[in-house]
Each structure stands twice: as structure tokens, then as C-alpha cells.
Amino acid sequence: MNMSLTLLTNGRIVDGKAAEPTDPVNVLIENGAIREVGRSVKAAGATVVDLGGRTLMPGLIDCHVHVVATVADLGLNATLPDALVAIRSVGIMNAMLMRGFTTVRDVGGATHGLKQAVGEGLVPMPRLVISGKALSQTGGHCDFRGRYDDRPAPKAHFNLGALGRLCDGIDEVRRASREEIKGGAEFIKIMANGGVASPTDPIHFLGFSRDEIIAIVEEARNAGTYVSAHLYTDDAIRRAVECGVHSLEHCNLIKSATATLAANVGAVAVPTLVTYDKLSSEGASLGFPADSVAKIDNVRLAGLESLSIMKAAGLTMAYGTDLLGPMHRHQSEEFVIRARALPAKDVIASATSIAAKLCGLDGKIGVVAAGAHADLIVVDGNPLKDLSLLTGQGQHLPLIMSAGKIVKQTALH
Secondary structure, eight states: EEEEEEEEEEEEHHHSSSSSOOOOOEEETTTTEEEEETTTTOTTTTEEEEOTOOOOOOEEEEEEEEOOOSSSSSHHHSSSSSHHHHHHHHHHHHHHHTTTTTEEEEEESSOOOHHHHHHSSSSSOOOEEEEEEEOOOSSSSOOOOOTTTTTTSSSOOOTTOOOOOOOOHHHHHHHHHHHHHTTTOSSOOOOOOOOOSSSSTTTTTTTTHHHHHHHHHHHHHHHTTTTEEEEEEEHHHHHHHHHTEEEEEEEOOHHHHHHHHHHTTTTTOOOHHHHHHHHHHHTTTTOHHHHTTHHHHHTTTTHHHHHHHHHHOOOOOOOOOOOOOOGGGGGTHHHHHHHTTOOOHHHHHTTTHHHOOOOOOTTEEEEETTSSSSOEEESOTTTTTOGGGGGGTTTSSSSEETTTEEEOOSOOO
């Protein structure tokens, strides 16, 4: 047997491109990549896995995670020892992979060191695409010092558990952007609106001046990448789009005209509805601060309507969850929530081909096609008919493959 050759047979592909699964096909995998896909593909000496007509999907992609958010209280998380956060993050990422998420895009916190550790493959974890530390103004969504703490914020040597860093003024935001890119950030994340988790910025607050945002966008573009922004209100979203921000996170309070503007310039939205649902029901018991719990319903109740508004405007949406601490286990429930407002095909596309493009890995992940990484999951049943098959901590996924390695296999021969 040639262990570098694997042949998956009799799999019906579901990838978000069509409303029905394909007819059964075979997929030949060599050295971690898909070599060939077709009905009659064969290979002498390959390890054969018969999928028995089950659904074969590209590995799922979550475009809004914080793998270092090991507790719900993000201010506390930022003070934890790096070793503790790192090892907890390994557990968080391994659980993501076992739910079928073979790639995740970290939008604040994860460092290049963590990405390197993932790449070394000592523990099975998803591919990691990172923004480094998110950028926030003083008093913004990464400032957890509270009203009475006027100690200066660190400018370097950030704890692994810190989701972001503070910077003010054109010179500081340029330097911070350059430092994050130098440190391995693949895109830049900014906090351009108030937030739920932070103590001194109501939802309606606008983060950074227009000139600061434009400067950050220029730095990202100079490095061949883009800016992602934390946004809730329609005013904040419109301003960010006008300043050149490409990736619009959350977007709960978006209105139709702004959604159309964003669509027309090719921006991408990343809604994250499941996190508000779970923060509302579990946040307080998990140590989420009372001031933060009080802000949740503002954005939670507008979530489903925002999906309908963005779909009507033709605004592309990628899959995101934004869960914290013990709530990470709800990651797959975003599929079911979105299905209340969107067709299943669109929801699946948000976590496959659309997400792949936002991660800068178009054609390499999010597809079952020759030349792509062999990141694949097998599903018992048809998720186009029932998206809850993707929930339950991977219980309906008898096979999960990451870069050609089978990391889970049950009930298949």
C-alpha cells in the first residue's frame, strides 16, 4: 500500500454550489492534496475508503474566531499566563477540527508562534489564518482597563491572551499595522465600533477617526492585504466601507442602502449570530461582565433581519461565530440559525468557497477539486436538507481529513 495515496470512493459532493448533492464520485488524494476528482478515478496501490454514497464536503471554514479567548471575560483572559492560554487554545482548536472546521480565521489574538505550532502538526488543529492583535483606540473595544484605571496600555510584548492592542493617531496606527504585519498578520483587524465585551464603549461609539482608518487601510494594501473591522451600527459600517475596509464583521444593525454600497464595492460581511444567542443565555454564568450582558440584546435581536437585508442587497456573507471560552462548543449552531433566514446552499457556501476567498486561499480550501488541499469531511445524511447534521460536535461526521491525514474515522471501511 502507498500510504501517500488515498482514494475516497462513492462520495456525493455538497459544496454550496448546487441545491442538490452531485452523483457519486471518487477523489484521489496524494501527499496532502487532491490530485483528481471524477466518477471513474482509480489508483493502483491507493488506500481505498468507500464512502457508501455519503455526503462529501470540503472542510468547513469559520472566518471569525478568537482561539485564544479561553474564558468569556476578555479582560481577565488578557492577564492569564501565556503558557496557560497556549495550551487551552490547542484544546479549543482541536475541538474545532473535530467539528469539521479544517480552517479558521482568527480576528484578534492569535500570533504567528501559534500558527507555527499548528503547522508543526504535533496536535491535530485547523489551518490558522491570523490578523495578529486587533487594533483599538483608547477606550475602544480592546480597552479593558475600565473607567478608573489610567495606567498606560502596553505598546509591546503583548500577552497571548490579549485580543488586541491600543493605538491612537496616524503615526501610532501606522506603526501598529506595520508591526502586526511584520509579526505575521495576514490581514489587519480594527475595532471600528463599540462592543459588547468591553466596559467603556457603548455599541454606538465609532472607533478611530476616518483618517486613522484610511491610514490603516493604506498600510494593509501596501502589504497586499486588507482590513477587517468589528462593526455593528449602520453609521459605522457605512463609514468603514467609505474608508476602504473590506471585511465587515458582525453587521447586526446594517440597513439596506449601506448593504448595497458594501456589495457594490466588493466588500464581504461576516455575521456572527450564534455568539449573541449564547452570551444572552450563558454569558453571566460564565463570568461575562454585567455591563456587557446588558448590551447583548441590542444586537442579538437584529441579527436575523440583517441576514435578509444583506442577501437582498447582494452582499457576500462568510461564515463566522465569534464564540468565547466554554461557548466555543456552539460553533456549528450558526448553520442552523442562519437557515432560518437563508437557503441551506447559501449557508454552506458561506463556510466553504466564500470563506476560502476571504482567507486568501481561494481554490486551495473550500472546494473538492484537483489542486486543493485535501481538507475534507464526510456527513451521514444531506446537509442541504438538514443543516443540523453539521452540529453536535461532529457526531454526524464519520470521517474528517486535514491536509490528507485522516484525523477522525468511524463506521467506515
